[in-house]
Amino acid sequence: xxxxxxxxxxxxxxxxxxxxxxxxxxxxxxxxxxxxxxxxxxxxxxxxxxxxxxxxxxxxxxxxxxxxxxxxxxxxxxxxxxxxxxxxxxxxxxxxxxxxxxxxxxxxxxxxxxxxxxxxxxxxxxxxxxxxxxxxxxxxxxxxxxxxxxxxxxxxxxxxxxxxxxxxxxxxxxxxxxxxxxxxxxxxxxxxxxxxxxxxxxxxxxxxxxxxxxxxxxxxxxxxxxxxxxxxxxxxxxxxxxxxxx
Amino acid sequence: xxxxxxxxxxxxxxxxxxxxxxxxxxxxxxxxxxxxxxxxxxxxxxxxxxxxxxxxxxxxxxxxxxxxxxxxxxxxxxxxxxxxxxxxxxxxxxxxxxxxxxxxxxxxxxxxxxxxxxxxxxxxxxxxxxxxxxxxxxxxxxxxxxxxxxxxxxxxxxxxxxxxxxxxxxxxxxxxxxxxxxxxxxxxxxxxxxxxxxxxxxxxxx
Numbered sequence: 001x002x003x004x005x006x007x008x009x010x011x012x013x014x015x016x017x018x019x020x021x022x023x024x025x026x027x028x029x030x031x032x033x034x035x036x037x038x039x040x041x042x043x044x045x046x047x048x049x050x051x052x053x054x055x056x057x058x059x060x061x062x063x064x065x066x067x068x069x070x071x072x073x074x075x076x077x078x079x080x081x082x083x084x085x086x087x088x089x090x091x092x093x094x095x096x097x098x099x100x101x102x103x104x105x106x107x108x109x110x111x112x113x114x115x116x117x118x119x120x121x122x123x124x125x126x127x128x129x130x131x132x133x134x135x136x137x138x139x140x141x142x143x144x145x146x147x148x149x150x151x152x153x154x155x156x157x158x159x160x161x162x163x164x165x166x167x168x169x170x171x172x173x174x175x176x177x178x179x180x181x182x183x184x185x186x187x188x189x190x191x192x193x194x195x196x197x198x199x200x201x202x203x204x205x206x207x208x209x210x211x212x213x214x215x216x217x218x219x220x221x222x223x224x225x226x227x228x229x230x231x232x233x234x235x236x237x238x239x240x241x242x243x244x245x246x
Numbered sequence: 247x248x249x250x251x252x253x254x255x256x257x258x259x260x261x262x263x264x265x266x267x268x269x270x271x272x273x274x275x276x277x278x279x280x281x282x283x284x285x286x287x288x289x290x291x292x293x294x295x296x297x298x299x300x301x302x303x304x305x306x307x308x309x310x311x312x313x314x315x316x317x318x319x320x321x322x323x324x325x326x327x328x329x330x331x332x333x334x335x336x337x338x339x340x341x342x343x344x345x346x347x348x349x350x351x352x353x354x355x356x357x358x359x360x361x362x363x364x365x366x367x368x369x370x371x372x373x374x375x376x377x378x379x380x381x382x383x384x385x386x387x388x389x390x391x392x393x394x395x396x397x398x399x400x401x402x403x404x405x406x407x408x409x410x411x412x413x414x415x416x417x418x419x420x421x422x423x424x425x426x427x428x429x430x431x432x433x434x435x436x437x438x439x440x441x442x443x444x445x446x447x448x449x450x451x452x
Contacts, residue, residue: 011452014452015451019446019447021446022442022443025442026439029438029442032334033330033333033334033431033435033438034432034436035273038270038271039270039271039273040271040272041270043272043279050286054290057294061294061298062300062301062451
């Protein structure tokens with residue numbers, strides 16, 4: 001939420017106005033009290049340049065202070081003749097004053113950059129700077145024994161066969177395969193190279209130990225190792241189980 | 247150097263006033279402006295440093311800023327602007343040979359400067375009594391440093407005002423003295439100018 005002053009004004013706008021008014025006063029002091037109006041043009045230009053540069057730098061710094069995400073001016077001003085650009089999420093709900101404050105601060109920031117490095121600023125401003133979308137995922141941590149009582153029988157069988165997918169271990173998805181251990185976390189068949197085989201073999205294996213449970217059609221599975229991979233994987237699976245029992 | 251400066255409007259033989267000189271002139275002398283602009287540049291760097299570190303610790307600076315009394319700053323701004331108005335009035339009075347007005351306005355400007363210093367001392371003592379010292383945090387460190395350097399300039403400016411007061415009581419001024427009056431006045435205005443920015447940065451900026 002945007003910070004506001006005691007008077008309900010957007011903080012960034014208030015700061016910009018305060019600094020602008022201060023430097024306008026500085027300019028008047030220079031022109032009328034220091035009598036630079038009658039001074040040589042060079043001296044007057046130096047003074048006015050000082051006011052402009054210091055004012056721009058201070059406002060630019062304060063806009064960075066505010067920590068507001070940088071917004072492309074094009075996103076704030078829909079141009080005629082084409083569909084309005086999608087407003088970024090961070091700009092939603094902005095009042096007109098806060099938009100004006102951001103426009104002013106963005107303008108002064110760009111001005112400062114151009115003064116500092118004209119070549120770099122031309123390329124830097126070309127790229128869009130708005131943050132268009134933020135993707136947030138929430139992953140809970142659950143265990144088989146806790147979840148299983150609440151599932152239907154179908155999904156309970158699925159868990160018996162394939163297990164529950166856990167963090168960073170596709171190998172766990174296929175239950176307790178007695179194959180050689182992968183390199184990752186010691187989980188069976190957890191290595192990147194063997195993950196496709198493990199998943200496909202698990203699908204091909206189905207639930208052979210459960211009477212009445214239909215076997216999946218292994219021939220419909222896509223194979224990374226060419227035709228017949230699923231059958232070979234199924235044979236390896238049975239051999240592995242036998243080896244585990246011994 | 248001994249050339250006396252006549253600032254009264256010169257009259258032509260026919261009695262009509264001479265057309266004003268359209269040539270632009272540097273108030274004071276160029277060397278004074280090198281010093282003034284250099285000083286302003288140093289302060290500009292200090293302003294930038296302050297705003298930069300404010301960006302590093304916005305919450306700390308915001309909370310600390312609320313410990314300041316804006317009324318102190320506002321009164322000081324009013325005092326310095328009044329003193330600047332008095333000084334420019336004095337310079338114009340000297341030009342116009344209004345010898346009574348110039349010393350009086352310089353005295354008023356000096357009193358305003360004294361008021362600024364008294365106000366500043368009161369503010370500093372109030373802050374210190376509440377435990378806000380330069381070592382408390384970065385905000386108060388910059389506050390005391392910036393206002394301290396500015397107060398140092400103000401004290402120098404008050405010394406300049408004393409000299410202006412002495413010159414303003416003379417009936418004629420040499421060219422060097424007149425240049426000193428203009429340059430000294432510009433220095434005093436610079437002190438005022440810097441305070442206007444300091445007030446905005448230290449007391450008002452959110």
